[in-house]
Amino acid sequence: MADYLERAYRILNESRDSALDAARKVRERLNEDPLFASLESECRKLAFEKARLASQNRDISTLNAKYEELSARRAKRMEELGYSAADLKPKFSCELCGDTGKANGKDCVCLKKIVYAVLSEGQDIPCGEEGFLTRPRLDVLTADARDAYKKLYALLNRYALSFPEVKKIYTLTGAVGVGKSYAAGAVSHALMRRGFSVLFLNAVRLNEIFLEYHLAPLHLKQSVFAPLTEADLLVVDDLGAEPLLNNVTVNYLYSLLSERTKPVMITTNLDAEALKARYTDRIFSRLLDKKNSKIINVAGSDLRLKER
């Protein structure tokens, strides 16, 4: 199993264990109460008896009434002791899979989320504000920046609404601090609210995953690369900030852009010339390919700073 998967399962297991543990402690505390314990044991006996008679097609209406009465008394006693029936059920962080990572024989959606969090090493996706794309806080911007951002956010809003029917590679370029990562974060949050999975990776981290892939034994290679191609949207933030590793960075970036059938969003401080020089013609021509790609120059003052 790839390292990130092991870590994701460890997180899930811990969460499952603590939910089970909490529910067990509630039960222990309740059972210390003699009245609750006796009601509980009678309820159990009755439930068993009901099932036995029902399996022989016998009338269980009297038993049913008795059971209802006892279980109401049990619930009342629980309440007197400060608990409700819900406290006896483990509160898993994912109700779909009960924190096992598997639902209906498949990997659960929560596993994907945890895997992505592990891969991005807990880095928060910028711009957490709900509905930012549709309601950008333009009031905090200067008049010039306001116009630029109105256009940008209208464009990105359209992107988020049309997703996944969008250009395969979307590149946001512009100087340091114009709010590219912030804009990519806003798109990511909008897509996650629509139920899409987003893997938001800093280019430095992506490069580390490339290196992991390069060094992984053959049987693990596929699973190291899989999340990069499977996420509905992959954001590569700050392309150009990573060190160029021989036979790794450019090669695997090219493989990634070729193998991914789902959209990618890239942010970078590099201009066209610098991108071409650094990542060679073959990657550059993918970023520039008019049919499948779009490059947007983000201009304006620092949105992030003004937001804070």
Ligand SMILES: [Zn+2]
């Ligand atoms: Zn789950």
